[in-house]
Amino acid sequence: MPGQLETDGALVAPVVPGSSVGIIANPMSGRDIRRLVARASVFPNAEKTNMALRLIAAAGALGVQRVYMSTDGMGVAGGVLRAAGKPRARDGRWPELVFCELDRATGDAEDTRRLVRQMRERGASVVVLLGGDGTVRAASTECAELPLLPLSTGTNNAFPEMWEATVAGSAAALLATGRVTREEATYRAKALHVRCGAATEIALVDVCIATVAHVGARALWEVGTLRELYCAFAEPHAIGLSSIAGLVAPSGRTDPDGVRVRLAGEAAAPRRVLAPVAPGVLAQVGLLEVAPLRAGESVTSAVPRGTVAVDGERELEFGPGRTVTVTLRADGPTVLDVRAALAHAAERGLLVSGMPSQPITTYQEVR
Incomplete structure (x- = not known):
């Protein structure tokens, strides 16, 4: 299992060969009829692009070798591609970015199912979903044992949770690189x-x-x-x-x-x-x-x-x-628990350099 971060002027996580994370952004989530009959918010695709970029940055910082990104005709993947061509110094290391394309997009749940299947077959360790309850339901029929991390960009979002994408990306990277295990950081949904x-x-x-x-x-x-x-x-x-x-x-x-x-x-x-x-x-x-x-x-x-x-x-x-x-x-999808993943990382000091040999039990002065 990969260990703690290395220090070379900055905290750096070594790349773990073969590690990969998938990202599927549903461009239609947060746009249904409930915006007419209720005061549901509209979730813009520009923010989905920004969320994907934050996920990718977190994956790169924690040593994920490759990120698989869904494609779409509504600008989410296009925004990611443009940002990838103009890297910023503060973004740090980016993983290899692979865009997963569909021969023919249908604009419905079948697109999500085919993208999950493609990422699973390519060896992704976890797939992050940007969508609502319907997006997760579609993904669950194709994920098999592949863990999902649903992030809320839909309407009701009773199943996906609201997580800042940088935090969620860190949890996904911890699982993908083997720093936390499936037993520690996932659960089986009903x-x-x-x-x-x-x-x-x-x-x-x-x-x-x-x-x-x-x-x-x-x-x-x-x-x-x-x-x-x-x-x-x-x-x-x-x-x-x-x-x-x-x-x-x-x-x-x-x-x-x-x-x-x-x-x-x-x-x-x-x-x-x-x-x-x-x-x-x-x-x-x-x-x-x-x-x-x-x-x-x-x-x-x-x-x-x-x-x-x-x-x-x-x-x-x-x-x-x-x-x-x-x-x-009790046969729903396997779900990545962000809280559990980061709690185990904190307990073992996985995101801290120069950890003491003994656990810290009281506040200590840092010299």
């Missing part, structure tokens, strides 16, 4: 498997059954139509439908079980929760029942007709004769 007749879908955050008859524009914003909610995890600080469960029965990302909630819609309810179901929208939601969703348990929906939304977007329509079942399993 997944909700949906079966609707012969059709199947997967969700990483929540599945919601609504009485709306058509998929339409996909986004959910009318809480009166919601009837059943199934959450792989439910955090009280989340945005989106999972916040409903998170405020009454929190469940962590690494807890074995999830949460299921039966919603009242427009009917009377014994209790109500005021939840941030969308950016700028705090809605009162009536609760009829809240219960654990056990790992391996399959629950059949009692709603006779409507639509199924996965991670906040309607995907499936159903009616009589098409039974909907939801099953929680």
Whole structure:
């Protein structure tokens, strides 16, 4: 395993041969219909370019040999290419930059899946995703055992987290160079498997059954139509439908079980929760029942007709004769835990030169 940094006038991490990080920036994330029906922010592609540049700089500083960068037709990769041609002294060492191109871009989730597959086959140790919940869901179907690091550039972003790209890039580099191990710095996410007749879908955050008859524009914003909610995890600080469960029965990302909630819609309810179901929208939601969703348990929906939304977007329509079942399993993607990676780096002094032979237990004067 590579050790601490070397000192030669500056902190320098030696290049680890064969180490590589992938970066996939979804140019469409943060641009959907919720900007019309809620006060969701627009995430500009110029900032995605800047995030990618900060990720690349961190990877280079920590000795990653190669970075694979996605391509797109909306300027994100173009901005990275222009910056690569005009290096600045303060940027330090840059890794070898390889752009992954698609024969034919579709502009949808299939692009993400093909890029993940390409980076996995090229040997990337971790792929950083710049996108929202839908981007991560698409990537999870192709990543196999390849760890993902989702960074929030979408709308609800219940699964991706908000990390400064320099910090996230440092965590990714620590894993890619072997300075921290997968056992120390990753966890296996849960997944909700949906079966609707012969059709199947997967969700990483929540599945919601609504009485709306058509998929339409996909986004959910009318809480009166919601009837059943199934959450792989439910955090009280989340945005989106999972916040409903998170405020009454929190469940962590690494807890074995999830949460299921039966919603009242427009009917009377014994209790109500005021939840941030969308950016700028705090809605009162009536609760009829809240219960654990056990790992391996399959629950059949009692709603006779409507639509199924996965991670906040309607995907499936159903009616009589098409039974909907939801099953929680511990077979989601492997996810890089930024906090854990950097905590192990701090504990072992991986980013510090001249570490003492004994751990520091009290504040000491630096001479």
